[in-house]
Amino acid sequence: MEEYVRPLDSSFSKRVNRVVTAVFAILAAAVFIPVLLVFVVSVSSQESVAAIGYSFFPQSLSLEAYRYLLLSGSYLARAFVNSVIITVAGTVLGLAIMSPFAYALSRREFRYRKALFVFIMFPMLFSGGLVSSYMINTQVFHLGNTYLALILPGLCSTWYILIMRNYFRESMPEEMIDAAKIDGCSHPQIFARIVMPLSKPVIMTIAVFEIFAYWNSWYPSLLYVDSNHTELYPLQYVLVNMERSIETITNDAQFVSGIQSYSPPAVTIRMAMVVVVILPVMILFPFFRKFLDTGMTVGSVKG
């Protein structure tokens, strides 16, 4: 995927190439500008926001909002830790469950291969709907207000399983697996010792998708965590409850620093919190970028 073939290289003149380049430069700017605004506002001073609103060119800069977030301590730190726990646990557990299954599905001699393929495709066609998932998760599995509610429901995905299965089937030399079998290796051993170490690209791809999905997830918290359990809130959900969160944070910060009379920079805190959530994504994104292509060739997912 590294080098994109440019099939139309010769068809356009230099001038057209320049125009197209300009179009994409504008487009990229348009996509990035909203994110940039959040960054700029988060480091603007409160006076500047009061005078000229959220602006790309604040009158003065200030890190007051971040100081507040730091001082507030436990509430935000707890949410950050929650997000990390959910992301790591969900990704590791998801891969641990999906990858051996994908390997089994990729083995042609596996007798239940076809049946299990239908078994995982059917939920893509029909689902019980939100009401029944919600009722069963809360009343039968008792997941309400637990970490498990934020991790388990999104653990597996038919797509990821199919992507991994295709990779195992196409990129693992059949002879090697046969040779290992003749040497007396069982499938779990082959999987753990041969297939896994050779499948880093696809494992990383799925891991990246899972990491972003869990880091960004807030819907499960909206459904399964009630307002008496703020200790379970992940960062995203802290943002959903922004007004309450700002209140809690300023109370904490005022308590810690002892400044009572002093009004909190509420308008910039909002954006500073958003930055705290985006920043890990932005930092990891360039590193993760190269793994994404493997998973994006949806067209190659065939039965």
Added chain:
Amino acid sequence: MMKKGRKTYGRNRKHNGHLLMMSAPAIIWFVLFCYVPMFGAAFAFKNFTPKPGESLVRNLFVNSRWCGFENFSFLVRSSDMSNILFNTLFYNVIFLVAGIAVPVVLAILLTEIHGKRFLGVVQMVLLLPYFLSWVIVGYCLYGFLATDEGLVNHVLKLLGSAGVQWYQSPKYWRGILIATGLWKSTGYSMVIYLCAITSIDRTLYESASLDGAGFWDRVRYITLPQLLPTIITIFILQIGSLLNSDFGLFYQVPLDSDSLASVTQTLDVYVYKALMQQANFSYSSAASFLQSFIGCILLVTAHVIISKMGDQDSVGV
């Protein structure tokens, strides 16, 4: 011969057992989180009257009576249903068309760019919004549209006009939601199509050029036909979710503002609110059953029609 046969059989059974063991955790997950909730579709056909202290299964199957399609007829007759259905279909049709057309055009144009480094940067930037959550997207938009501090209102005031109370003015939101939806998803779809274009056999283009085909000819006769399988796959998958919508876009991005409900309420938002805020099980279960059932029928129909038209196995089911 006999002996060898039995031995292979025994070994195969061992192998099958091992493979089944490796599948077990995933199978259990699918049963618990996909198949068990399917029985909950019964909610849609029950008059749910739970007795406190009894298990959900007893409450659903013993304590509640079957009521046929009563829930559905109530649902259809409820006053705001026509508007909700219209919204759901309206946004989905637009996203179905624009969500395919825009990225395909961009992907084709992107292959025209010669600067490789620039290409990489552009792709990365366009891809970024896909990996931000709707919550974040909502706040990015809030930076522009906030009534007091928002950038847009500030500029409007500089220009001498009064600001707009964006989160109270439904008339702007169809456009805003469509733009926001495309802003988030276009980059990702574009890279999918770009990957598909990359895998097109290059010699096709070379021989076409030799035969004197111009740019449009090549797009028309090579790129688009070769992209068709990818486009069809994505189209079928989207058709299947015609009654579903991105909950985050319609709930979190307008910050759940009640005055915008007339243009932002889709079936997903309705199901969520009926369930969580009004505890109205019959309406929300009937609505979510409809979503799932109609989606299933549409998906299968689209698949059958398209595989009859061209004989390609598009989803690989």
